[in-house]
Amino acid sequence: MGSESDMSSRVMLPPQVEVVPFGLVSSTAAQVVAANLQALLELNVLVVQPWPEPAHALVAARGQYDAGLILKDLAATEGAPLRLGLMGKDLCLPFLTYVLGESQLGGRAAVMSLHRLSDGEGGGRTTRHLMLERAAKVGLHEIAHVLGLEHCRAAGCLMKFSAGPAGLDRLRMGFCPVCQRELTRLKIELA
Amino acid sequence: MSTPLRVLVVDDELAMRESIAAWLVQDGHQVGKAEGGREALGLMEQREFDLALVDIKMPGMDGIELLRRVKESHPDVLVIIITAYGSIESAVDAMKAGASDYLLKPFDPEHLMLLLEKMGRQKRLMQENKMLRQRLAEGQMAGFEDLVGGSPAMLKVFGQIEEVAATEAPVLIVGETGTGKELVARAIHNRSSRSFGPFVAINCGAQSESLLESELFGHERGAFTGAVKARRGHLEMADGGTLFLDEVGDISQKMQVALLRVLENGSFLRVGGGDPLTSDFRLICATHRDLPELIAAGDFRQDFYYRINVFSLTVPPLRQRREDIIPLAEHFIAVFSRETGKPPPELDDKARQALLSYAWPGNVRELRNIMERAVIVRRGGLIKLEQLAFLEEGPKSGSAPLRLAEIETEHIRRILQAHQWNITQAAAILGIDRTTLARKIKKAGLRSP
Ligand SMILES: Nc1ncnc2c1ncn2[C@@H]1O[C@H](COP(=O)(O)OP(=O)(O)OP(=O)(O)O)[C@@H](O)[C@H]1O
Ligand SMILES: [Zn+2]
Ligand SMILES: [Zn+2]
Numbered sequence: 001m002g003s004e005s006d007m008s009s010r011v012m013l014p015p016q017v018e019v020v021p022f023g024l025v026s027s028t029a030a031q032v033v034a035a036n037l038q039a040l041l042e043l044n045v046l047v048v049q050p051w052p053e054p055a056h057a058l059v060a061a062r063g064q065y066d067a068g069l070i071l072k073d074l075a076a077t078e079g080a081p082l083r084l085g086l087m088g089k090d091l092c093l094p095f096l097t098y099v100l101g102e103s104q105l106g107g108r109a110a111v112m113s114l115h116r117l118s119d120g121e122g123g124g125r126t127t128r129h130l131m132l133e134r135a136a137k138v139g140l141h142e143i144a145h146v147l148g149l150e151h152c153r154a155a156g157c158l159m160k161f162s163a164g165p166a167g168l169d170r171l172r173m174g175f176c177p178v179c180q181r182e183l184t185r186l187k188i189e190l191a
Numbered sequence: 192m193s194t195p196l197r198v199l200v201v202d203d204e205l206a207m208r209e210s211i212a213a214w215l216v217q218d219g220h221q222v223g224k225a226e227g228g229r230e231a232l233g234l235m236e237q238r239e240f241d242l243a244l245v246d247i248k249m250p251g252m253d254g255i256e257l258l259r260r261v262k263e264s265h266p267d268v269l270v271i272i273i274t275a276y277g278s279i280e281s282a283v284d285a286m287k288a289g290a291s292d293y294l295l296k297p298f299d300p301e302h303l304m305l306l307l308e309k310m311g312r313q314k315r316l317m318q319e320n321k322m323l324r325q326r327l328a329e330g331q332m333a334g335f336e337d338l339v340g341g342s343p344a345m346l347k348v349f350g351q352i353e354e355v356a357a358t359e360a361p362v363l364i365v366g367e368t369g370t371g372k373e374l375v376a377r378a379i380h381n382r383s384s385r386s387f388g389p390f391v392a393i394n395c396g397a398q399s400e401s402l403l404e405s406e407l408f409g410h411e412r413g414a415f416t417g418a419v420k421a422r423r424g425h426l427e428m429a430d431g432g433t434l435f436l437d438e439v440g441d442i443s444q445k446m447q448v449a450l451l452r453v454l455e456n457g458s459f460l461r462v463g464g465g466d467p468l469t470s471d472f473r474l475i476c477a478t479h480r481d482l483p484e485l486i487a488a489g490d491f492r493q494d495f496y497y498r499i500n501v502f503s504l505t506v507p508p509l510r511q512r513r514e515d516i517i518p519l520a521e522h523f524i525a526v527f528s529r530e531t532g533k534p535p536p537e538l539d540d541k542a543r544q545a546l547l548s549y550a551w552p553g554n555v556r557e558l559r560n561i562m563e564r565a566v567i568v569r570r571g572g573l574i575k576l577e578q579l580a581f582l583e584e585g586p587k588s589g590s591a592p593l594r595l596a597e598i599e600t601e602h603i604r605r606i607l608q609a610h611q612w613n614i615t616q617a618a619a620i621l622g623i624d625r626t627t628l629a630r631k632i633k634k635a636g637l638r639s640p
Contacts, residue, residue, distance in 0.1 A: 068210050093210050095273075097297045105217050150219040161218060163301035 015046035016190070017143065018080040022070075023053040025088040029114055032132045033086065033139035040140055040174065041147075041183070046080065053089070064092040067102035067111050074109035081190065082146055084139060085111035100164070101138045103145040110142035119165050126165075134168045144179070147186045152179050194311030197239060199223045201231045201257065202246040202273070211244065218307070228252030232260060240268050241314045244294075247274045247281050255281070255288055262289040267317060269310055273298075316350045336378035338371060339522045342512035348375065348504065355502045356382035361454075363439075363499050364477040366506030368622040369556030372477040373437060375506055380433040385473055388432025391425050396438030396624040397615075400446060405462045408449075414463025426459060429472035439499065440480035440491065441624065447495040454498050474499060509551040509558065516546050519555060523562035524574070536569050541576040549581070553602065556622060557581070560606070580605065600635040603628070612639040 019034045021027065027047070034045040057069035065087060074083045091099050091113040100117070103110035117134040120126040141158050152159035157176035162168045175183060198220050202208040205226075212222045223238060225231035227249055234240075243261060247254035258270050272285035272293040282293040291313070292306055335349040355362050356379050364372045373392060380390045395403055405414070409424030425434060436442075442450075453459045454474070458467045476499045485491035509516065520538060528535035538546070551557060565578045581602065603621065610616045618628040 068206070092297065093214070094207050095211050095297050096214075096303070097299050099300065103217070105213065145217055150217055161304060163299070163304055 013044050015080045016043045017045045017082040017084060019045060019047045019139075020074060020083055020085045021047065021050040022085060022087050023050060023089075025050070025086050025114065029132060029135050030086050033084070033112075033135055036136035036173075037084075037139060037143055041143065041187070043082075043143075043187075048079075051085075053087075059092065062092060064090045064098065065113075067091040067093055067099055070111045071102060071104055071107075071109045074111065075104065075107065081108065082143065083109045084143055084146075085109070086139075087111060087113040088115065089113065090115040100162070100168075101142040103142040105145050105150070106148040107146060110139075110146050112138045112142055117165055117168075121166070130169070133173070134165055137168050137171055137173065140173075144175070144183060147183060147190065149179060149182055149186065152176060154178065194308075194315060195219050195221065196241040196307065196311060196314065197221045197223070199225060199231060199234060199240045199243040199268075201225045201228070201243060201249070201254075203227055203249045204246070207246070220307075228254075228257035228260070231257060232264065235261070235265050235268065240265075242269045242271065242310050244271050244273060247272050247285065255284055258285060258288050258290055267321075269313060271306065271310070316354070319350050319353055336374070336381055338374050338378060339519050340512065340515040341518065342514040344507045344512040345515060348506060351502075351504050352378050353382060355379055355504065358502070359473055360501040361474040361476070361499050362501070363482075363503045364475065364506060365482075365503060366477075366479060367508045367554055368479045369554035370506040370508055371555050372479075372506055373435065375504065376433070376435045376475045376477060379475060380435075380473075383433070383473065385432050389429060390433050390435065391429040391472075392435040392437060393425050394437045394619070394624075395446075396441035397618060398624075400443045403442065403446060404449070407446075408459055409461040411461050411463035411465050414461070418463065421461070424461065426453065426470050426472065427468060430470040432472060434472040434474050436474070436476045436499075438478060438624070439476035440478035440482055440485060444490075444492055447492045451492070451495045451498060509554045513547055516551075516558065517543060519558055520546055520562055523559050524566055527563050527566040534572070536566065536572050536574050539573045539575050542574050542579055545576050545579055552599070553621075556620075557602070560602075560620075564605075599631070600637070603631055603635065604637055607632075607637065607639070 017034075017037055019030050019037075021030045030047045034047050037043055038045045054065065054070050054073055057065045057073070059066050070085055070087070070091075074085050091102065091111065093099055093102065098116065099113075101110060101112035112135070114131070114135055117138070118125045118131045137158060144159060149159055151161045154160065154176035156170065156172045157179055158171050158174060159176075159179050160167075160171060162171065174180075198215050200208055200212045200215070200222060202211070203226050208224050208226065212224050215222045223234050223240065225234055229252060231243065231245070245254045245257055249257075252260075254272050254274075258272060261268055261270055269291040270289070272282065272290045273296055274282050274285070274293055275296050282295070285293050291310065294303070294306070335345075335352065338345065338349070352375060362376075362379060364375050366372050376392070377390060380386060393403075393406060398406065401415075405418075405422070405424065407424050407426055409422050409427055410418050412418060412421045449459075458469045460467055482491055482496055482500070486493050486496055509519075517538070524538075525535050546558075553560075561579055561581055564580050565574045569575070569578050603617070606617045606620055610620070614625055614628060618625045621628060623631075
C-alpha cells in the first residue's frame with residue numbers, strides 16, 4: 001500500500017479523487033482507503049483536510065446521519081472530479097435503518113462510515129487490521145458506483161452488495177473480470 | 192444482486208421516492224417512479240413492471256386502494272406495501288388484499304435484499320408457469336415430460352420440477368398413491384444434469400428388510416444362503432445418476448440408519464463385506480405417508496428425514512385438480528387404443544360427468560386402469576358410462592366409507608383377475624406391498640377361482 005514517497009509523487013498531478021474525512025475520523029483509515037483506491041483503480045487520490053461534521057445531516061430522532069444529504073454537500077463545492085466522504089458516525093437513508101456507504105451512481109460523490117466496520121461476530125469487536133480491510137472494500141465499492149458500476153452477482157466480487165460487515169468479509173479485495181473490464185471502459189470515459 | 196426486476200416506486204414523498212429509486216438502480220433494477228395511485232396506474236398501462244413498492248399512506252388513492260386496483264388490472268405485478276412502524280394492522284390489511292409482502296419503514300438493508308431476491312424467484316416461477324400454460328394452450332405440449340395435466344396445481348408442480356432439477360439436493364415427493372410421484376421423479380432426473388446417467392428406482396414398501404438391504408447395497412458371494420453370485424446393489428447402479436426410493440416411509444429404522452450413513456460418508460459395503468464402495472447419486476424419495484406424523488410416533492427417524500427432505504414437492508390428488516381428469520382420460524384412451532390398433536373412442540357426456548364427479552381414491556393410476564378396461568369393453572366409437580367399471584354404482588365424491596371399501600374390494604378383485612392372481616404383479620399395480628394386499632384379500636374374503 002502506497003508509501004509516503006509515491007503518494008507525494010502522485011499529488012504532483014491533479015487528484016481525480018479527494019478523500020474527505022469528517023470531524024475526528026481515523027486518519028489511518030483515510031490513508032488506507034486512499035491507497036487502495038490508488039492501487040486497485042489506478043486513480044490519483046488525495047486525502048484533504050478534515051471537514052467539520054455535517055450537523056444539518058444529523059437525523060436527531062435516529063442518532064444517525066442522512067447519507068443522502070452528505071452526498072449533496074460533497075457534490076456541491078469545487079474540487080476534484082470525484083469525492084469520497086469518510087464518517088466515523090453511523091449513516092442511514094430515509095428508508096433504510098443504516099448503510100455502510102452510499103453514492104451517486106455515475107455522479108460525483110460517495111460517502112462511507114467506519115461506524116459498523118469494527119463489529120465482530122456475536123457482538124464483539126474485530127481486529128483493527130480487519131476493520132481497515134473492510135473500509136478499503138467499502139471505499140472501492142462506492143467509488144466504483146460513482147464511476148458508473150452497478151451491483152454484480154459474481155461471488156466474491158467487490159461489487160456484490162453486502163448489507164453488513166460479515167458480507168464484506170466474504171468479498172475478495174478485487175473485482176470480477178466483468179466488472180474489471182467495465183471499470184477500464186468507465187475510467188477511459190472519465191479521463 | 193438479485194435478478195434484475197422492473198420496479199415501480201410509488202410514494203408521494205419526493206425524498207423517499209427518489210432515494211428508494213436511486214438505491215434500486217444501483218442494485219441493477221429498472222425503475223419507474225410515481226407520486227400517486229393515478230400516476231402509477233397510468234405508467235402501468237404504458238410499461239410492464241414486475242414489482243411495485245407502494246407506500247400505504249398517500250393523499251387521494253391510498254396504498255391499499257392502489258393495491259386492489261393493480262391486482263384487478265395487472266394481476267401479474269407483485270406488490271409490496273411500505274408502512275410505518277406501529278401500523279401493523281394496515282400491513283395485515285395489505286396482505287389480505289393480495290400484497291406479496293410488506294416492509295416496515297425504515298427497513299433493514301439485509302431484509303430488503305432478501306425480499307428482492309424472493310420476488311425475483313417468484314417472478315421467474317410465474318414466467319415459467321406462464322410459458323408452460325402458453326405451450327399447453329397452443330397444443331405444443333399436453334403436459335411436462337411424461338406428465339399430462341394443465342391444472343394450476345400441476346403447473347406449480349412442473350415449475351418446482353424445473354427448479355429442483357437445476358440443483359443436486361435430495362428431493363422428497365409427497366402424495367397419495369397413484370398421483371404420479373414416480374413420473375415426477377423421472378421428470379426431475381430427465382431435466383437434471385444427470386439425465387445421461389441411470390435412473391434407478393426401487394420400491395421400498397414391497398420387500399422384506401433383508402431383501403431390501405441386499406437390493407440396495409448388493410451382496411458378496413456367500414453372504415447368505417442363496418447368494419451364489421456377488422451382485423451389485425441399486426446404490427452402485429445409480430452411480431452418476433439418480434436413485435429413486437419409492438415408499439420411503441416403509442423402510443425400517445435399521446435401514447434408515449444404514450442409508451443415513453451412506454449419505455453422510457458417501458461410502459458403503461456390500462452385504463457380506465468386501466471393500467468400501469462409493470457411488471455418486473442424487474437421491475429422490477417418495478411417500479404417501481405423513482412422515483412428520485411417523486416421526487412423532489417414533490416410527491421414522493428425524494435425522495434421516497432431514498437428510499432426504501431438503502426440497503419437498505407435493506403432488507396433489509386428482510380430486511383437487513379436476514381439470515386434469517378429462518385430458519388424462521383421453522391420454523390413456525389414446526395410449527391403449529394405439530396398443531389395440533383401433534381408432535381411439537370418445538367419451539360420451541354421461542361418462543365424462545361421471546369421471547368428473549368421482550372421488551378418485553386411487554388417483555391417476557385408478558383412472559388409467561378404468562380407461563384401459565373401457566377401451567377393451569366398449570362397442571363402437573364411444574365409451575359410455577356403463578363401461579366405466581367403478582362408476583356403475585355412481586359413487587359421488589365424499590361417499591360413505593363403506594362404499595369406498597366396496598370399490599376398493601372390487602378394484603382389487605379385477606386387478607387380481609386381470610393378472611391371473613399373481614400377487615406380486617397385482618400389488619405393484621395397486622401400489623401397495625404384498626403383505627398389505629394379502630391382508631386386504633383376506634379381509635374382503637376374495638378367493639382365486
Ligand atoms: N400426470 C400424469 N400423466 C400421465 N400419466 C400419469 C400421470 N400421473 C400418473 N400417471 C400414471 O399413473 C400411474 C401411477 O403413477 P406413479 O406410479 O408415478 O404414481 P405414484 O404416485 O408413484 O404411486 P405410488 O405411491 O402408488 O407408488 C402410472 O402408470 C403413471 O404413468
Ligand atoms: Zn453498492
Ligand atoms: Zn463483478
